[in-house]
Amino acid sequence: MSEFIIKNGHVFDPVQGIKGDKKDIAVKDGKIIDKVGSGAKVIDAKDKTVMAGALEVHAHVAGPKVNAGRWYRPEDKHFDSHKKPGITRIEGGKSIPTVFKTGYEYARLGFTFAMEAAMPPLYARHVHEEIHDTPIIDEAALPVFGNNWFILEYLKNHEVENTAAYIAWILRQTKGYGVKCVNPGGTEAWAWGLNCLTIHDPVPYFEITPAEIIKGLIEANEYLGLPHSMHLHQNDLGNPGNYKTTIDSLRLAEGIKATNNFGREQVLHSTHLQFHSYKGTNWGDFESGAKEVMDYVNKQKNLTIDTGNVTLDETTTMTADGPFEHHLHGLNHLKWFNVDVELETAAGIVPFIYDPNNAVFASQWAVGLEIALYAKDPMRCFITTDHPNAGPFTRYPRVYSWLMSKKCRDERLHSFKKADKVISATNLATLDREITLYELAQMTRAGPAKCLGLSKDYGGLAAGMNADIAIYNINPDKFPSDGPEIEKAFANVAYLFKDGKICVEGGKVVDMGHKQTFWVDAKVNENKQVMHDIREKFLRYYSVNENNYPVPESYAPHQHIIGVDATKA
Amino acid sequence: MPKEVTDVICPFCGTLCDDLIVTVSDDNKTILGVKNACAIGAEKFNHQRQPGRVKRPRMRQADGSYKEITYDEAIDWTANMLVKSRKTLMYGWASTSCQAMSIGHEIAEKVGGIVDNCATVCHGSSLIAIEDVGVPSCTLGEIKNRADRVVFWGCNPAHAHPRHMSRYSIFPRGFFTVKGHKGRKIYCVDCRYTDTAKCADEFIQVQQGFDYELLNAFRTAARGEALPDTVGGVPKEKIYEIVEDLKTARFGIIFFGMGLTHTMGRNHNIDIAINLTRDMNDHTKFAIMAMRGHWNVTGSGQVLGWQYGFPYAVDLSRRDQARHQTGETTSVDLLNRSEVEACFYIATDPGAHFPVDAMISSSRKPTVTIDPHINCTTEISDIHIPVALVGVEVGGCAYRMDNVPIETRKVVDPPEGVLTDEELLTRINHRVDELMAKGGQ
CATH class of the missing domain: 3.40.228.10 (Dimethylsulfoxide Reductase, domain 2)
Incomplete structure (x- = not known):
């Protein structure tokens, strides 16, 4: 493999504490090394910003609901859907891009890893078929557990060991990465048209509460010592007044310590927090609860969060929170898609237009930015758009511009039709903080890598780490003050290295790289009870046979298996 | 000793039953019995050993008879047809695996094909x-x-x-x-x-x-x-x-x-x-x-969905953009208007299901049909390329009517020398590459 030396760039690397100093980065055999020979190809990064490849901690980019969103929204292909220069295939879709476009766009933005945030185990093969077809970026997927019958039955009796054994089994069957929990209990209730809106609402029939599910899953996750923590989408998403349920949910992690060999410190990752930080009692007196929620998050060192920034676009909402999508459809009356998945979960989809002229949507935009700006530790707060729920990931450059320039976000804030209402319902106008390039590298590189348990190889530029490198046309000494300029610089990397190969050059895709699928193989002691329960449920309740459930090896030809040994837990 | 293969998936309808038990001869060549399947599903497996099965490509002669040709000849003819035609209807896909579809789409994107599946006359x-x-x-x-x-x-x-x-x-x-x-x-x-x-x-x-x-x-x-x-x-x-x-x-x-x-x-x-x-x-x-019909018509919609964003009738003839418009990019309408220059049929039998006028239009165009069996469409094709039965002689992913993906199983070997859809399409794809590199178009 060829050698490279990236010269004279302004390097931002939280792993080594480098804050924009000029430093050369040497690359050989897919890794960053201390020195290369004189034959190495020189990449001139003068007046440019050099960071590690970014990591997406939470996005819906592959799987049954993403694809339903694609094909049931032909109108989404009216925007920006054509082949671009380079060795690319046809690209299609704006809010739910096709797999090809997903891979290319992430790469053009400087990303090298993406986590698919919700994989229904029964549909795992579909998720992996799409991951397989997504070029360049490495990916992994989180199976959903919060409404799974096995989990509900084990945790009703607080059987953490059995829960862990079942999780380990599912990770192996589905080639999954960790534990996702969406609207715990609420989605099972949705199978009867009901919901759980607080963490103490009982789940119909199963006689368990969301609080017990959340706590039990955190404990099982730590019992196994998985690289990532429990990844939670709380109950009561998107409703005024929900910040209390959010803080109640986060409190469940108090006193629990992270147990793992991956350098991860949190025990709970709370996702798209923007949707969970609302005060008020209805959409009329709706207010931001970002301060209250972030005050709590800032104090609790064992939590990480991501923002879920609203980008004010037409987009497609999709979540395993089935009852929420039904509720949303009741609000905007656009086409509603729902799938209930036997024994496991559900999903809903509704197109959504975040109209900036609407005070509520504009306030949601402000809440998302507040979350990031209130974060005291950028290593625990990551920028997402909960793609495509709050907006497409392709809008990250715009989100960065709002976070990095007060001028830029104030211009947007004051140009809202109902600016006065937005300003009084939120605190954004009072916030002066501007996220620095170093903080951005923490929030999009080192932070998410550590949170996902990947900090050994990802998120930094130290010798020995993966040569995943993004070089932007940004001179930190002359950082643009203008929003569109910031946006343009982040939207198209000058270079993207993936595993030491140049995959994007001047915004143009030039190589498909060597994409890998990550999954976690957790070894547990033989558990006869759990194996018996699995047999029984497949014989009696599933509509597929147990032997047809696992995802075959061929679906992840370049798999990267992270082994975990929980036999001595 | 005959052996039993369990948890076999039935490649007939969208119900995609996955509890069949198939008894196979010791040499992995013959199916001896099928349990749990319905009458139609069992027949699908029994077909495998029917006498008279076509095992090599056939080319139609001027007098209407068919002459056996080699796979290489058939592949070359097909690739030439695809490269020459400015707009090719590439219809079918409902009885093959998602992996094969993926290769087909790659070809379609290069040669400017229109990919459509039997949803076009169904759901x-x-x-x-x-x-x-x-x-x-x-x-x-x-x-x-x-x-x-x-x-x-x-x-x-x-x-x-x-x-x-x-x-x-x-x-x-x-x-x-x-x-x-x-x-x-x-x-x-x-x-x-x-x-x-x-x-x-x-x-x-x-x-x-x-x-x-x-x-x-x-x-x-x-x-x-x-x-x-x-x-x-x-x-x-x-x-x-x-x-x-x-x-x-x-x-x-x-x-x-x-x-x-x-x-x-x-x-x-x-x-x-x-x-x-x-x-x-x-x-x-x-x-x-x-109630989706063909066992993997749902899968075709899924693969087209994640690759192009539409579930059927995907027009790639512009090569830089995918389009989908019922009545415009749908197979029957394209044939009725005689808008395509060649037809490429795979894993479905339009001859049995399309309106007569559409098939009359089709019969006047260069046509290749890829199917394990002789059917109505093979009989109006210039070339018939037989392949292994997906779900019987080769595995591959299929989607049930509720979109649940299930990996079908191979239970017996295909007849000697018969290619699978994936192998055949891969070779056509390579040949297309070669022809295009030579400046075919």
């Missing part, structure tokens, strides 16, 4: 309706475990999906449905008294062509509004009675088929059936599902 109208209004649905196991009201509307699973009723919809006992059939109320709405109607607790005979009106009346009744004395031949008292009963369901489901998609109203029938389902969700939990 295409359902897909149009879903593009308009969405769809609340569920997996088949949800029905088994929860449904206590089941409506079959314009579909006849007793004949078309023979094990559907026993595996998922009428008879099985599930977690919350311990009484099985006794705990469910089954309705069948059809213009004829079908064998499915015989299994129903109540048969509602709708006047032919009045499905939309009757569905509309159901919605009206659900809102407590007034109805005329009869709608579509059904007395209003009956309509009110049924709607009240559906509202008291714990979990209800509507299954629909060609009786809705291909009668007067077409996509509008599905549209209003979905809207009825949506309305019922204001009272209880309700879902609706299309």
